[in-house]
Amino acid sequence: MAIESEILVVGGGLAGLSSALAAARDGADVRLVSYKQSTLRQASGLVDLLGYTPDGEGPLTDPYAAMADLPASHPYQTVGVETVREAMAMFDEVSDYEGGHTDTNALLPTHGGSIKPTARYPRGAAAGLASDDRDTLLVGIEAMTDFDAPHVADHLDAVGVPFGVRGETIRFPGDLRADAKVTRYAKLLDTNGEVAVRGRNVPAREALAQRVNPLVEDAERVGFPAILGDDNPGAIRDALGDQMGVDVFEVPMGPPSLPGLRLEDRLFEALDESGASFETGNPIVDFDGDGHVERVFMEKNGARIPLSADQYVLATGGLVGKGVESDREGVSEPVFDCHVPHSDDRYDWFDTAVFGDHPFAGFGVETDDDLRPLSADGDVEFDNLRAAGSVLGGYDFAAEKSGSGVSIATGYAAGASAAAEVR
Amino acid sequence: MVSTPHIAVIGGGSTGVGIARDLAMRGLDVTLVEQGNLTHGTTGRMHGLLHSGGRYAVSDQASATECIEENRVLRDIASHCVEMTGGMFVKRPEDSEEYFQEKLQGCKECGIPAEVVSGEEARQMEPHLAKDVEKAITVPDGAIDPFRLVVANAASAQEHGARIETHSKVTDLLVEDDEVVGLEVEHASGPGKRVHGTEGGTEAIRADYVVNATGAWAGRIGDMAGLDIAVRPSKGVMTIMNVRQVDTVINRCRPKGDADIVVPHETTAILGTTDEEVEDPEDYPEEQWEVDLMIETLSELIPMLEEARTIRSFWGVRPLYEPPDVGSEDPTDITRDFFLLDHEERDDLPGMTSIVGGKFTTYRMMGEQISDHVCGKFGIDAACRTADVPLPGSEDFSVLRDYMDEFGLRSPIGRRSVERLGSRADEVLKTDGPNPTVCECEGVTRAEIQDAIGQSGSDLNAVRIRTRASMGNCQGGICTHRMASELHGEYDESVVRDAWDELLQERWKGQRHALWGEQLSQAALNYALHATTQNRDNDPAGGDPVDFAAFDTGVDHTGDSGPADVAADGGTPDGD
Numbered sequence: 001m002a003i004e005s006e007i008l009v010v011g012g013g014l015a016g017l018s019s020a021l022a023a024a025r026d027g028a029d030v031r032l033v034s035y036k037q038s039t040l041r042q043a044s045g046l047v048d049l050l051g052y053t054p055d056g057e058g059p060l061t062d063p064y065a066a067m068a069d070l071p072a073s074h075p076y077q078t079v080g081v082e083t084v085r086e087a088m089a090m091f092d093e094v095s096d097y098e099g100g101h102t103d104t105n106a107l108l109p110t111h112g113g114s115i116k117p118t119a120r121y122p123r124g125a126a127a128g129l130a131s132d133d134r135d136t137l138l139v140g141i142e143a144m145t146d147f148d149a150p151h152v153a154d155h156l157d158a159v160g161v162p163f164g165v166r167g168e169t170i171r172f173p174g175d176l177r178a179d180a181k182v183t184r185y186a187k188l189l190d191t192n193g194e195v196a197v198r199g200r201n202v203p204a205r206e207a208l209a210q211r212v213n214p215l216v217e218d219a220e221r222v223g224f225p226a227i228l229g230d231d232n233p234g235a236i237r238d239a240l241g242d243q244m245g246v247d248v249f250e251v252p253m254g255p256p257s258l259p260g261l262r263l264e265d266r267l268f269e270a271l272d273e274s275g276a277s278f279e280t281g282n283p284i285v286d287f288d289g290d291g292h293v294e295r296v297f298m299e300k301n302g303a304r305i306p307l308s309a310d311q312y313v314l315a316t317g318g319l320v321g322k323g324v325e326s327d328r329e330g331v332s333e334p335v336f337d338c339h340v341p342h343s344d345d346r347y348d349w350f351d352t353a354v355f356g357d358h359p360f361a362g363f364g365v366e367t368d369d370d371l372r373p374l375s376a377d378g379d380v381e382f383d384n385l386r387a388a389g390s391v392l393g394g395y396d397f398a399a400e401k402s403g404s405g406v407s408i409a410t411g412y413a414a415g416a417s418a419a420a421e422v423r
Numbered sequence: 424m425v426s427t428p429h430i431a432v433i434g435g436g437s438t439g440v441g442i443a444r445d446l447a448m449r450g451l452d453v454t455l456v457e458q459g460n461l462t463h464g465t466t467g468r469m470h471g472l473l474h475s476g477g478r479y480a481v482s483d484q485a486s487a488t489e490c491i492e493e494n495r496v497l498r499d500i501a502s503h504c505v506e507m508t509g510g511m512f513v514k515r516p517e518d519s520e521e522y523f524q525e526k527l528q529g530c531k532e533c534g535i536p537a538e539v540v541s542g543e544e545a546r547q548m549e550p551h552l553a554k555d556v557e558k559a560i561t562v563p564d565g566a567i568d569p570f571r572l573v574v575a576n577a578a579s580a581q582e583h584g585a586r587i588e589t590h591s592k593v594t595d596l597l598v599e600d601d602e603v604v605g606l607e608v609e610h611a612s613g614p615g616k617r618v619h620g621t622e623g624g625t626e627a628i629r630a631d632y633v634v635n636a637t638g639a640w641a642g643r644i645g646d647m648a649g650l651d652i653a654v655r656p657s658k659g660v661m662t663i664m665n666v667r668q669v670d671t672v673i674n675r676c677r678p679k680g681d682a683d684i685v686v687p688h689e690t691t692a693i694l695g696t697t698d699e700e701v702e703d704p705e706d707y708p709e710e711q712w713e714v715d716l717m718i719e720t721l722s723e724l725i726p727m728l729e730e731a732r733t734i735r736s737f738w739g740v741r742p743l744y745e746p747p748d749v750g751s752e753d754p755t756d757i758t759r760d761f762f763l764l765d766h767e768e769r770d771d772l773p774g775m776t777s778i779v780g781g782k783f784t785t786y787r788m789m790g791e792q793i794s795d796h797v798c799g800k801f802g803i804d805a806a807c808r809t810a811d812v813p814l815p816g817s818e819d820f821s822v823l824r825d826y827m828d829e830f831g832l833r834s835p836i837g838r839r840s841v842e843r844l845g846s847r848a849d850e851v852l853k854t855d856g857p858n859p860t861v862c863e864c865e866g867v868t869r870a871e872i873q874d875a876i877g878q879s880g881s882d883l884n885a886v887r888i889r890t891r892a893s894m895g896n897c898q899g900g901i902c903t904h905r906m907a908s909e910l911h912g913e914y915d916e917s918v919v920r921d922a923w924d925e926l927l928q929e930r931w932k933g934q935r936h937a938l939w940g941e942q943l944s945q946a947a948l949n950y951a952l953h954a955t956t957q958n959r960d961n962d963p964a965g966g967d968p969v970d971f972a973a974f975d976t977g978v979d980h981t982g983d984s985g986p987a988d989v990a991a992d993g994g995t996p997d998g999d
Contacts, residue, residue: 042948044956052961059961061973099975106975112904112957113916114964117974131974143857145869148908154916158964162971171857178857179836254901254952319947326939328715347711350938350946354931354953355960360943361950398954399961 011315015389018411044252045259051117051401087412113155173207209243318390364393431630441790447583468739480529503845510564510672603774616880638742659696682720735933816845864895900949
């Protein structure tokens with residue numbers, strides 16, 4: 001007997017979670033299965049909607065206004081601007097992110113020293129907005145090569161930010177080894193464990209504040225790399241801010257990204273609250289069905305476990321998340337073998353400039369208006385399968401800064417549409 | 424001669440630095456100029472094979488004999504650049520038994536230690552060899568890091584007083600009274616170490632003698648004085664795998680052919696190669712069929728290569744030369760021997776000699792011969808010492824010390840750092856501050872990056888070739904911005920940004936030939952990290968101003984913070 005649900009979502013990233021949430025909130029019986037860690041741990045944790053047009057125009061102030069001019073094949077056009085707004089409203093309800101008070105994009109500093117347009121940002125990043133003109137101190141950790149505060153500060157200055165910005169490097173209190181992981185710093189601050197400072201034991205948060213305090217001078221806000229706790233980031237920021245008399249913020253970082261992991265945790269909590277069930281750690285390896293997905297098979301401890309549902313959502317990610325695969329011969333979607341348009345010549349898959357117009361960035365399935373993947377002939381592949389997030393083709397999320405927004409919007413749309421089918 | 428002769432050497436590849444070191448050690452004044460980084464030309468684009476001579480043991484026994492001699496010398500003077508992997512010539516059922524015997528015999532005639540092992544024994548040494556490999560001849564092939572070797576030669580030359588100018592392109596030869604008397608160079612960023620954004624300029628360098636060691640570019644230098652040097656550049660592809668499928672150099676035992684060697688190199692294995700004559704050493708097609716040929720043909724020896732991950736491919740141009748009367752049609756027939764062209768004897772133009780042809784493994788021997796030749800011009804009787812004096816990094820070195828503990832580095836980073844640095848480990852790794860890892864794929868620490876910056880200015884590609892940072896699996900996805908940050912402090916932000924952009928583009932160049940499967944996923948991740956997370960593709964720095972006021976200024980912050988209420992006495996930023 002197959003494990004049954006009304007809706008089965010394959011994939012546990014932003015798109016899969018949004019899809020499962022939308023369907024569960026509409027009253028559907030939803031199961032989500034995911035294989036590996038999602039790409040949220042590699043993402044900054046910022047939720048971008050649209051920062052640049054496909055032609056590179058930007059940074060855009062109003063992402064919604066710009067969506068109307070996107071090519072018809074763009075996922076935002078497929079679902080429509082109103083659906084994007086509804087999806088973001090759902091995201092705002094289930095997350096604790098800021099930015100929902102306005103349609104206007106925010107600009108945030110990046111750990112590379114530039115700024116980027118984004119639509120929603122974690123509370124921990126809120127005090128770091130680049131349109132806020134308060135003078136800023138950035139603090140780097142000597143043993144952490146990912147965030148060089150003086151370099152980031154000088155780079156931000158070259159960007160022309162409307163505030164004074166300085167960078168200082170400190171030695172983190174406590175005896176963390178040179179290659180300590182981000183999570184090690186976070187844990188120390190979460191537990192507020194004692195560290196030895198000049199022969200006496202001091203709680204970690206206090207020790208950190210004391211160390212930074214002499215450097216604050218007239219800065220009104222202090223930015224750290226995103227290491228300020230996994231479980232209690234708000235309390236840590238407050239404690240540091242209170243002791244230094246400033247606002248404290250985090251600068252989003254590369255992998256492993258604590259803000260990304262926190263968002264993932266928050267969304268899984270919301271999914272749990274919504275009544276959906278989920279299972280992680282095992283891949284979907286095969287399916288039955290011709291024009292209609294009958295069931296899929298999960299590989300678990302060497303066995304093939306059948307799972308069946310009325311409606312399926314494919315949210316397995318793009319090239320990064322391995323929802324789109326390739327070899328020397330071509331590009332494919334590995335679960336349902338949906339058609340992925342691509343040139344036969346793999347030397348057409350890229351541009352010669354590192355930030356050129358890369359065709360590979362747009363690899364993914366094409367869909368009809370209801371997000372159902374299309375075959376090479378333009379027919380719906382399966383009448384009960386919808387695709388969401390980076391497995392979709394036709395847009396370059398990295399250049400546009402649209403990845404999270406497309407995942408949330410198309411996930412929401414696919415989940416809502418699947419839920420409507422089973423009602 | 425009253426004063427010490429001043430010799431200008433053109434070319435910063437293995438041959439050029441080998442000559443510069445040799446002449447400097449003999450007490451001559453030397454200036455070496457190179458248009459790019461050290462190893463910019465062919466030296467930086469080879470498969471890293473330290474020849475035993477086995478490859479030439481049938482077709483070119485003179486070269487084979489030189490190879491085994493120099494193989495032994497380099498193991499001694501450049502131990503920190505060499506990994507003695509050993510090598511094998513393997514025979515598949517369809518390969519000629521007659522040739523196998525000729526190879527074995529040839530090795531013996533040239534003094535190359537060679538033993539026959541059965542297919543089973545070969546697979547015990549290299550388990551991924553194809554099941555139908557019948558037998559093999561073992562030889563003392565090895566792997567050598569050309570970057571490290573060239574940098575060490577240049578450092579040694581500098582220690583002996585030589586001036587080394589990289590990013591200094593020769594724009595003209597100075598000829599007076601029908602004699603070459605020097606050269607004119609265009610410095611990309613002024614003399615000395617390269618710093619992005621520093622104004623360049625031309626410099627006339629007068630010399631008592633000029634040595635043209637520019638390999639495939641020798642014809643261009645010759646043209647400047649109306650000399651005809653008919654180098655026949657021949658391109659070859661090398662494809663880099665993400666892991667070492669083999670720990671031994673694997674050669675196919677057959678007369679000649681493309682795609683017949685796999686060299687384990689650091690964390691990777693390098694597949695090679697092709698042999699195609701090209702017109703221009705800087706502008707030739709890099710083609711998909713060449714990469715596919717490497718994978719498909721070498722899979723016959725090592726089947727797992729068919730599905731393995733490649734991280735990039737690159738092409739090198741052999742500086743082949745043959746005397747005009749030979750006239751080989753096929754570049755594979757052109758000798759690998761080198762030729763010393765004294766332009767006084769050959770063209771009635773005194774003051775310059777060109778060296779063309781030759782092989783990386785015998786670079787030192789070539790340097791010795793041309794140094795003898797130059798010294799002869801000035802009546803200087805000074806012995807060559809390059810075969811006896813170890814290079815910096817290979818002096819009196821014991822790897823038995825516990826460097827992990829000593830430098831606070833975790834394994835395997837400590838081990839890898841010490842392997843790269845050799846006897847320089849103490850001087851480089853002993854730092855006051857913490858020494859975190861910058862490049863995780865290759866285990867490169869901040870101290871090594873800083874040491875390389877000290878040698879090479881703001882040029883991150885020069886840092887890369889010295890340290891291997893950004894040369895591993897992720898091809899710089901994780902560490903390019905970290906490397907850029909290591910420049911900051913010494914250099915201004917705008918200089919750092921230029922160097923960073925240049926490194927990003929250089930890393931992309933070779934990956935383009937490996938964009939399928941895992942490496943395409945990696946490239947997509949790198950693109951996301953650099954474009955999405957860092958916004959480096961649309962970085963407003965140095966571009967159009969951004970109207971910050973038009974963007975979200977956040978929700979009201981007033982009342983969130985009061986005045987500083989903690990006394991500013993809470994310790995020092997540097998620690999306890």
